[in-house]
Amino acid sequence: MVRAASALLLVLLLAGWEVYCRVAGVSALVVPLPSAVLRTLWDGLAGGYLLPHLWVTTAEMAMGLAAGCTVGFLAGVLLAEVPVLRRLFYPYILASQVVPKLALGPLFIVWFGFGMTSTVVITALICFFPLLENTMTGLQQVDPNKRELFRMLRATRLQTLLRLKIPSGLPVILAGLRVAVVLALVGAVVGEFIGGRQGLGASIIAAQGMMDSTMMFALFIVITVLGMIVYQAAAGLERWLLRRPWKG
Amino acid sequence: MSFVSIEQAGYGVPSGGTILDRIDWTIGEGEFHALVGRSGCGKTTLLKLVAGLLAPSTGTVRIQGEPVRGPGAQVGFVFQAPTLLEWRTVLDNLLLPVSLTRRPQPADRRKAEELLDLVGLSGLEGRYPSQLSGGQQSRVALARALVTEPPLLLLDEPFAALDAITREELQNDLLKLCARHRTTVLFVTHDIAEAVYLADRVAVMEGGQLRHALPVPLARPRGRDVRYSPRFNALCLELRHAMDGAGSGVALERAS
Ligand SMILES: Nc1ncnc2c1ncn2[C@@H]1O[C@H](COP(=O)(O)OP(=O)(O)O)[C@@H](O)[C@H]1O
Ligand SMILES: [Mg+2]
Numbered sequence: 001m002v003r004a005a006s007a008l009l010l011v012l013l014l015a016g017w018e019v020y021c022r023v024a025g026v027s028a029l030v031v032p033l034p035s036a037v038l039r040t041l042w043d044g045l046a047g048g049y050l051l052p053h054l055w056v057t058t059a060e061m062a063m064g065l066a067a068g069c070t071v072g073f074l075a076g077v078l079l080a081e082v083p084v085l086r087r088l089f090y091p092y093i094l095a096s097q098v099v100p101k102l103a104l105g106p107l108f109i110v111w112f113g114f115g116m117t118s119t120v121v122i123t124a125l126i127c128f129f130p131l132l133e134n135t136m137t138g139l140q141q142v143d144p145n146k147r148e149l150f151r152m153l154r155a156t157r158l159q160t161l162l163r164l165k166i167p168s169g170l171p172v173i174l175a176g177l178r179v180a181v182v183l184a185l186v187g188a189v190v191g192e193f194i195g196g197r198q199g200l201g202a203s204i205i206a207a208q209g210m211m212d213s214t215m216m217f218a219l220f221i222v223i224t225v226l227g228m229i230v231y232q233a234a235a236g237l238e239r240w241l242l243r244r245p246w247k248g
Numbered sequence: 249m250s251f252v253s254i255e256q257a258g259y260g261v262p263s264g265g266t267i268l269d270r271i272d273w274t275i276g277e278g279e280f281h282a283l284v285g286r287s288g289c290g291k292t293t294l295l296k297l298v299a300g301l302l303a304p305s306t307g308t309v310r311i312q313g314e315p316v317r318g319p320g321a322q323v324g325f326v327f328q329a330p331t332l333l334e335w336r337t338v339l340d341n342l343l344l345p346v347s348l349t350r351r352p353q354p355a356d357r358r359k360a361e362e363l364l365d366l367v368g369l370s371g372l373e374g375r376y377p378s379q380l381s382g383g384q385q386s387r388v389a390l391a392r393a394l395v396t397e398p399p400l401l402l403l404d405e406p407f408a409a410l411d412a413i414t415r416e417e418l419q420n421d422l423l424k425l426c427a428r429h430r431t432t433v434l435f436v437t438h439d440i441a442e443a444v445y446l447a448d449r450v451a452v453m454e455g456g457q458l459r460h461a462l463p464v465p466l467a468r469p470r471g472r473d474v475r476y477s478p479r480f481n482a483l484c485l486e487l488r489h490a491m492d493g494a495g496s497g498v499a500l501e502r503a504s
Contacts, residue, residue: 151319163348168333
């Protein structure tokens with residue numbers, strides 16, 4: 001019911017937009033017609049023009065996400081487990097949180113050149129922090145009674161990590177993953193703005209160069225849909241991993 | 249021969265407080281002792297010294313003559329809260345003490361199921377803790393502490409959060425389970441009737457010191473009749489007086 005109303009709202013909005021643009025004669029350079037955007041989108045997908053770009057962005061996002069999350073998770077485990085390292089690195093981690101990672105893009109282009117590598121690195125760097133932060137928090141939030149239980153049962157440090165801390169911190173860690181997935185798409189697209197040859201972000205820049213607003217809107221739609229798909233996939237993974245009755 | 253002997257054991261914290269002051273106590277093999285006292289008098293701390301979770305700052309704690317140097321395999325511990333792993337099934341929780349040392353064998357599984365049966369939870373081995381009532385969770389925690397058949401069981405107010413009827417059922421389960429292998433028990437509680445019903449001997453603690461010892465000469469096995477016998481009530485009253493005498497004159501709420 002509410003879903004139907006939301007869908008209707010979208011249709012009304014698009015219809016209003018279309019009618020207004022036609023009646024007022026707004027230039028397609030400023031705001032394109034929705035019908036034109038949909039046609040461009042359809043041509044781009046059916047004609048195969050958009051597919052390689054979609055593939056490149058998806059691949060960059062996936063690689064960046066995998067690398068950033070893996071390293072972020074492992075670093076989080078290390079810092080949570082070794083207090084000395086935590087005290088040593090935490091001020092720097094806090095400081096680096098404030099650095100806008102995308103602003104490092106131009107530097108990465110100097111280091112890694114134009115193309116996929118620098119975009120993957122930016123994406124990985126952006127995904128690294130939410131995983132690091134949430135893994136550290138999750139592992140340190142373990143119920144003290146349960147720690148004492150594991151101590152009483154003479155569990156080794158590794159057993160305590162694998163069988164107590166990681167499972168009990170999993171909800172927090174997966175919440176970090178969900179944040180990372182959204183950031184990964186932003187990272188990949190904006191990374192391509194700066195240094196991409198191919199991909200959806202690079203295509204937006206190319207369309208901008210040709211003053212093709214219609215194509216830019218079509219690309220926005222592709223990016224939004226891609227974002228929704230990966231977010232739903234992450235949320236689904238989270239639901240599946242936490243399918244057992246989890247508390248706290 | 250004494251199974252547990254606490255010799256002049258004291259415990260202090262760096263902030264300057266003395267939490268336990270030269271405690272002397274012995275528990276014979278197969279005996280059931282209760283430790284009573286009001287909140288904050290140091291019961292949990294003493295139990296943790298015996299468990300090896302804390303090291304005494306003075307004196308020693310011996311189990312079977314050996315000084316305790318850390319948590320040992322011969323000790324089972326039941327915490328105040330059930331402390332179950334929410335992401336594991338009842339059976340996995342029960343087998344945790346085993347699975348941390350080796351891969352559980354079919355024999356272990358049979359033993360776990362037998363224990364579940366004894367505490368009235370047969371058929372629930374596939375459930376998760378959040379699908380159990382408070383009493384059922386406490387039963388799982390109790391069975392978990394006993395799955396490795398430790399000769400010494402330590403319990404820290406394990407039934408304090410349960411309603412009166414469920415608590416009585418669990419007290420009976422505990423007596424039944426401990427009688428099977430003549431487990432030596434130290435049971436911490438603030439409930440006078442619980443201490444008298446369960447124990448052979450009750451220690452009264454006050455301000456970090458043991459002030460009184462009360463033997464409970466009630467025959468075993470004890471059942472519902474015992475709880476309402478004049479003898480039982482007289483012992484409760486005696487214990488209550490001992491606690492008042494130990495206290496600074498502040499009346500303690502009768503806990504049952
Ligand atoms: N690590 C600690 N540091 C400082 N004080 C503590 C510590 N642990 C316990 N205490 C204090 O020691 C006293 C006894 O605590 P506890 O053994 O938990 O008492 P009980 O179990 O009888 O309620 C309390 O007053 C408590 O505040
Ligand atoms: Mg206590």
